[in-house]
Structures are given as structure tokens and as C-alpha cells.
Amino acid sequence: MSDEPQQRPTRPIDVRSVGREHVRVDGRAKVTGTAPYAVEHDLGELLGRELPLLHLWLVTSRIAKGRIESVDASRALAHPGVVHVVDHTNAPRLQGDDEPELLVLQTPRVSFRNEIVAVVAAESLEAAREGAALVDVTYAEEPFSAELTDSTPTYKPDSVNPSMPTDTEEGDVDAAIAAAEVLVEETYRTPFEHNNPMEPHAAMAVWEDDPGGGSRLTMYDSTQGVHGVRSAFAPMLGLEPEQVRVLAPNVGGGFGSKGVPHAPEMAVALTARALPGRAVKLAVTRQQMFSLTGYRTATFSHFRLGADDEGRLQALEHRVVEQTSRLKEYAEQTASPTRMMYAGPNRRTSHRLAMLDVAVPSWMRAPGEMPGAYAQEVAIDDLAVRCGLDPVTLRERNEPEIDPDTGKPFHDRRLVECLRRGAERFGWADRPSEPRSRQEGEWWVGTGVAASSYPMMAMPGNTCRVEALHGGRLAVSIGAVDIGTGAWTVLTQIAADALGCPTEAVVLRIGDSDLPSASVAGGSSGTSSWGSAIVAAAQAFREEHGEAPEVGAVTTAAAEENPEKERYAMHSFGAVFAEARVHRWTGEVRVPRLLGVYSVGRVVNPTTARSQLLGGLTMGLSAALFEEGWRDPRFGHTVTQDLATYHVAAHADVQRLEAEWLDEADTVATPMGSRGIGEIGIVGSPAAVVNAVFHATGVRVRDLPVTPDKLVGQL
Amino acid sequence: MRPFDYLRPDDVATAVRAVADDPDARFLAGGTNLVDHLKLGVARPGLLVDVRGLPLHDVEVADVGGGTVLRVGANVRNSDLAAHPVVRREFPAVARALVSAASAQIRHQATTGGNLLQRTRCVYFQDVSTPCNKREPGSGCSAVEGFARYNAVLGASPECVTVHPSDLAVALAAVDASVVTDGPAGERRLPVAELHRLPGDAPEKDTVLEHGELITAVELPASPVAQRSTYYKARDRASYAFALASVAAGLELDGDVVRDVRIVWGGVAHKPWRALRAEEALRGERFSEEAVLAAADAELEQAETSPGTAFKVPMVRGATALVLGRLAGGGR
Ligand SMILES: Cc1cc2nc3c(=O)[nH]c(=O)nc-3n(C[C@H](O)[C@H](O)[C@H](O)COP(=O)(O)OP(=O)(O)OC[C@H]3O[C@@H](n4cnc5c(N)ncnc54)[C@H](O)[C@@H]3O)c2cc1C
């Protein structure tokens, strides 16, 4: 790790494996159940010594706001198997105050219901759980506010996620609206949505004090970024980054909820700190995930669209109201797609937040883009209806020549091609223009379309090391994390092509913060960011060590920042087509067909890419029809906190689901020609489904999800 | 969870005595509901008496009181019962209700007796941090002014507004099935439609069974309405969701005149809701969609809704029209 990385430019790679199907290199281990996840590891084995293991269980607050008056752990400690209870009175102290969400058990303050107030460590899972039930906590409760309504007071945040301007304005929106021939003025709402990866948030850690001074924290964590966890935790625990090692060889999904560390992981580190020399492990329960691991805020999008009688947009206004937690601000960038998607000389966007005494919201797949595009693409459908225009035609008519947001030219904006190709594949031409004009048996049938986009992102801070091993094999090391997306596979392919060797010769090492640093698996940026570093290191390695390197030859390099980034607005695009059937008697909605056509640059591996896009489409379908976290304002927490009441799409809901992409390579974006595919699938698909429901029934639902109660009785 | 003792007797008398003698004891069958409750802290028994060692595993055709009944042991798994040829042929509503419930894995584990006695899915009942009269009598009902999607529109009380979640119970009520029990007071037989109760001021009591009373079997009498019966479950997603509203119905037509009919609703009350007024309105009438809707409306005059539950009225009305329409059209 002493080798200073050189920043270097990259050349586009010659593709041999990249662009072809390659079976998942970790597939066999996963389907045979032998790939270990966070709490299935053996820390003792990793460290080469016997480590006693303790199970942890979280005690969470029963008030939404106030102070803990007392914690009585005596009954818990008397329970057989319970070893220790950590609470704010005896927890090791944490340093700094930048990360309030991670300052676990530091004060008696309670900032939201179900916040962690104690951790029980025991010799068995059952004892830990019963111990948690036996910890008696008393509180001094204070009045709180946990409800987001149209009249909740709001404020203007300084910026929105990740660091975008809060408001934008161009031209004279009010005048253009007043002069418009066709007007849409509606509010579109999305509910609280919760990430539910298969593997819950989970971690296992040991704290070891070196007799010679110095300490070390070693942690298996279910995270999207091992270096992110290390850099957040080390200073808070009073350690240097080198004293912290975070490993995540396999992660069972994250969708953004594991993009930054959350309180439960710190609770594990803290308990390890309190019990040096013992391995401690925690898997957050499904119910606790609804309070402790982030979620998407509900969003209210107040839209005004003004157009001429041919559907050309003259004014776009998107005013967003959403919420954040008092403990930590998180401002979802819901208006961001409105800033760049369509032409129109007069435009205004804004974000306002209600600050509530609630759990901390965070990233959920396509933050901002998903709820914002939902609102925008249904508003565009509303406009198409009012203009009497086909919604595909309306979108084509409003294609911008340059990015309306930055004023830069787009690089490779191929939305219209996606729309046309999709329309052809879907049989759009046969669609009746009037809604509610097709009935088949007990079902109303209709189709809908929506556009999608996702910004091309590449993160700084990625370094890769290439080292020659025996037998002609090459070790390629970078602390990237495969959260189930296929990173193990595609990074192997990229490394092989960049090195000019077969994939079998590549020994990929990822998922460990002792490896060269890597950015988070988030923002659809993983493959682009890590891949560019791999290409930089591989190309440098060949230049330094040639085609027949000595065993032990090593090169460490980072890709220099892409200079084209300043010249172009870079985005991926897509068009989603949906068919919806609505039951005439019950209002139940089924989606027999969903098709997405995407322009995402070169697809590195069609097998894993298809999974990402189909997964995104499915999550969009799920958001359109089912997902809704119902927060009870009297208590302050989400009461639909399991998978029987927080519905995600089941297999039977997913019928003919197809994703395809334009054949292209964007070597301006990355040396692999790829742009990123992790999130675009969930953008656009909710609106396509909702627009299809309108076309089927003539009933316009603007508040997600479109559950049967919103339709029954009107059919 | 609280540590508990575990018994697995192989005869009914021992099982009944073990539970009857200990107020802290509970029967355990497939565990798909009870084990969840142990983990959540909703149930904290000191003794579990596993009934799966009892000889209650058979499905047999028997003669009871002069008629033919299908006698289903309490331990018969939901998946086996759904696939049983006599059930599929003679009691299609029952087979359909079973396969509409839960997931294949859960149906493999869940038993006939356990299914009938599963407890409400009310979110407050399952969250021990919130008041709930059913879980903790006298603590209050959080659902009255809370999450209402699975609340009742018929027969609720201010003390409890939840619904019974079983699909099977609704279909069994529609085919005039009975439960057979063995308890401290001996054996008895009661109609499934009378097993569950309305909440009244004792919502902690789901059924009329006494502590220690074991369901040993369910008996399904063959009949024309049972043979021409079906089940429809309206729900948020296409599978693996509890009913927003469901209908089990049987129909016997004489030409186009309704000779006999059964209509039982699920998802709308604390028990399977036999729509007696609707049945009465249809019996002897000429079958038509309008007649069915008018009959459903007659029943629904008693409905009491809130903004969160108002949708159930048109939904159950529509589902009734749908189900009877299918039956009249010769479909199931
Ligand atoms: C995710 C999920 C989804 C589900 N979806 C549905 C659905 O859509 N529709 C539906 O109907 N159900 C659904 N269920 C519920 C499922 O059907 C029940 O959990 C199951 O039928 C219970 O049977 P069991 O044998 O596992 O009972 P257990 O959990 O063992 O017992 C349940 C109760 O019955 C008592 N008991 C069991 N057997 C007897 C007996 N012979 N005599 C007296 N008392 C007894 C026990 O003491 C306990 O109180 C779902 C469950 C889950 C977990």
C-alpha cells in the first residue's frame, strides 16, 4: 500500500471478453450457498486465532423524541447467556460530530422512534433477543412531528443530493404559463419507499488491543463500499485508517441503502470496542430495517407545464416538497430530471424540505431520478392527452438540442432512437388513441410509455494494483464491492481485455479495504469508476513490465479525471413501454408486458446487464403498484414494517419483462465504452405503468402506488 | 424469545391435558404463525405442545349422520389438502382458497388446524411497541385511527377493527364445513362459520374454543353448492398477499333460477362473513348480474367504513358479482 498511485490517462480498450456473455464467476458459489455473507464469516479463521463469538441484538426506542431517563439492564444481564449490555451510559466514546446518524449510544437524546438505545451481547441469538426484551428503558417524552402533509412547514436546504443546486430558474415561467395554450397543473406524489435487499444490514467485528499499544478493528460488513466505511469509522473510533479493515466479499443487495454506513454497523463496531478480543455479530431484523437503514422520502411534485397547441413546451415548473430527519439532513434531488430532459425556454425547479422527528432517509436506487421522473413522465402524459397528441410524438417534439441544465452539448443523446425502437418492438402503432377503449373479458387493457435518463457518473478516488503471479496469472486488486450486480465478473472481463490476457489468467481481488482504494458501488458509477482505474493500471503495467513480466512485477495506478467531462453533458437514456390490465370489478392491476430499450454505452456483460435492467424495471413496477411505507404519525415509525405489509413485487407480478439496448460504445465516457446501468431501469418504469393504467381505464391516478382501492368503483 | 418447554405427545388425550392444565401452554402445529409470534414477542408461552405427533394426518371419505363428508385431519398440510382430488372435484372453493394463500413453502408447512387458528395480521398486533387490545386487553386499539387497509367494514367494535386473515376459513364456511374438537369438556362439532367470533368487548378471543381445546378434524359435507363453488381473492399483488376482500360462493341453479346459494366474504370482518341477507335476496330469484349486485348491496347496508376502508365496499360487491357470474357461466 506504500506504492503511490500514478494518475494516468487511459486509452479505449480492445474488446474481446467485454461485450460478451460471461457466466458469473461467483455464480456457482452463490447458487450452492457456499458464498459467505457478512455474518456467515469466521473472523477467527481470517485472523488465524480462536475468537469467542457473541451475538448482538438491538434495543430500540419507544418514543419519537425526548430523553432516556434510565436504562435498567439488570433483568437482561440475569438472563442466561447474556454477557453485556451497552447503552449511552457505558458505551465507548466516539469522536467528531460530522456524522450524527453514526453517533450511536453517545447521549440520552432520542431523535426518532426505533432509534438504537442499547445493544445486548449474548452467547446465543435467542439469549440476545430475549435479553433485548428484558432491558427496561424509561423516557421523558417530548412533542414531536412525524407527518408530511401539504401544510407541514418547510425550509430550503443549501443543496440537494449529492451536491446540486436546490433551485434553478431560467426565463419567465409565470408569463409563459399565462400565455400557454395547453396547461398541466397537477401534483404527483410518491410514498415512503424502503430498500429491502435480501441480505439485511449485517456486520461482524472484532476489536483487538495490541499489547505494544495500538488497536485494530476488523469487520465484515454488508456494505456497498469498504473504504467508505473505513474512512467514516476510523476517525470516530480514534483510529488511523490503517487500523481499520473492512471486508465485504459478497453482499446480498443494497440498492443504495448500504451506500453509506448506518447506525447498526456503528453499534457493532462500538460493541466490539467494548468487548475487545471477542467477535460480535449482528443482523438487523427486517422490521428494524424500516427505521435504521435509510429509505426514500415521500415526495410531492407540484408540476406546471405550459405548451403551445402543437405540444411544444414553453414553460416547465417542478416544485418539490419532501422531508428529511432532524438528526441528519438528506435532500432527495427529485427535480433533477426536469432540469435536463426536455426543451423549453422558461423553467423553474425547487426543493423544500420538512424537518421531521423521524428515521434518517438516505439513498434508494436512483435517488431523485426515480420519483422526479415519475412525476415528470406522468405530467408529460397528462400534457399529451390535453394536446391530443401521441405521447411518443410529444416527447420527440420536445427534444432539446443542448442540455437545458448546463448549456453543454449532450454526448450521444439517443432518447428518440430508444423511443422509436421500443414503439416498434411493442407494437405501439396499433394503440387506440382514446383511453378506456379496450376490454378483454373482466379486464380493461391499455398501454403506456415513459422516458428515462440517468446521469453518467464516475467517481474519483479509485486505484488499482496489478501484480504478476506464478503461472502467467495476474492479480488485479481494487477495493470494489460486488453487491450482487456482477462486479466480480465484469471487472474480471475488463481486466482481461485491458491486460490482453484471457479471463482465466486474471485473479481479481475486491471487497477488502486493505486493497487499493475504491469508491462506492452507487450512482451507477461502480463499473465506470473501478473499470477506468483497472484499465489505467493494466495499461501502465504493460508499459512498465511488457508482455512477459517477472513474477512479482507490480504497478499501481489511478485513472486521471476524464477531461471530456467538462465538455459534454453525459447521460444514459431509455424508453419504457408497459401494458396494464385493470380488473373491472376489483380494480386490481396486472402488467403483462414491460419493455425497456436503453442507450447506456457499451454493455460489458449482457448476462449481468440484463439482470440489472430487468431488476430495475421490476423495482419500478413494484413502486408503481405496491410499495408504500405507511408511517403512523402518532408513533412516528413505519408500521408496515415487514414484507407481508410492505409489498414488493412477487414473481407472479412479473410477466413478460424485456430489456434491450442500442448497440453502441461510448469511449468518451470510459475506456471500456460503458456508461453505467445500475439505476436507469427503475427510472421511467413507474410512469410507464401508471400511464398504461390511465389508458386502460380513463382514470388518472397521480399518487403512487396505484393500488386497487384507488380504482375500484370507477370502472 | 422466552425459553419454553417442548412436548410432542403421540395421543390426543395427553396433548389436550398438557395444554388444558397449563394456562401458559400452547399447541404448536406448522409454526408458520406461532413461531413468528414467539420471535416478535407477541406470544410468550412457557410450554409448547407439538401436535404433529398426533394421528391427525389423514383425509378420508366418511359417512356422518347419513351424508357423505370428507374428513380432514387437523395436521393435513395446506398444500396436500389443496391438491387432494376429492377437494378439487367436490369443493373447488376450498382448493382455490388454499392455493391463493401464502407461498408454496408456507403451504407445505402450514396445517389445516393451524390455518383456521392463525391470528390477525394487524400491524399493531404484531408490533409489541404499540397498544393493541387483542394482544394486551385494555391497552387500546391503535388501528381505529391508524393503518386501515386491513380493517373490517362489518361487525367491528370500537375495541378491535381487524379482520381474520384465513382464506381457508372463508371457503370452509361457504361449503358448510364443521370443525371437530377434543377438549377438557370432551369432543364437540361446530360449524366453521361459528368458530370465529366478532370482537365485541373481548377482542383477545378470536374463536369460541376453550383453552386446551384441540381441533382434531374438519368435516366437509358433499353438496351441490359445494360442488359448484369457487373463491376469488382481491389483493394488492398477484400472489403472496392477504385479501383486501375475498369471496367464497357456491351456486345451485334450476334453469336460471337460484335454488341455493352460499356467499361468504373474507377480509371484511373479524370472522368469515356469511352474507345471509344477500343469500336470502337471491334464493328463488332469477339469476342476473343486477340481482347479484342488489343482493350484495342489501348485505352491505350494514357496512361501516372509514376513509381507509371505504374501498372494500365496492370491492367486495364487485368480487361477489365476479364470482357468482363465473359460477353461473359454468366456470369456477
Ligand atoms: C408470509 C406469510 C403469508 C401468509 N399468507 C397467507 C394468506 O394469504 N392467506 C392465509 O390464509 N394465510 C396466510 N398465511 C398464514 C398461514 O396460512 C398460517 O400461518 C398457517 O396456516 C398456520 O398454520 P400452522 O400449522 O403453521 O400453525 P401454527 O403457527 O403452528 O399455529 C397457529 C395457531 O393455531 C394453534 N393451533 C395449531 N394447530 C392447532 C390444533 N390442531 N388445535 C388447536 N390449536 C391449534 C396454535 O396454538 C397457534 O395459536 C401466511 C403466513 C405467512 C408467514
Ligand code: SF4
Ligand atoms: S384492530 Fe384489533 S388487533 Fe388491531 S390494534 Fe386494534 S385491537 Fe389490536
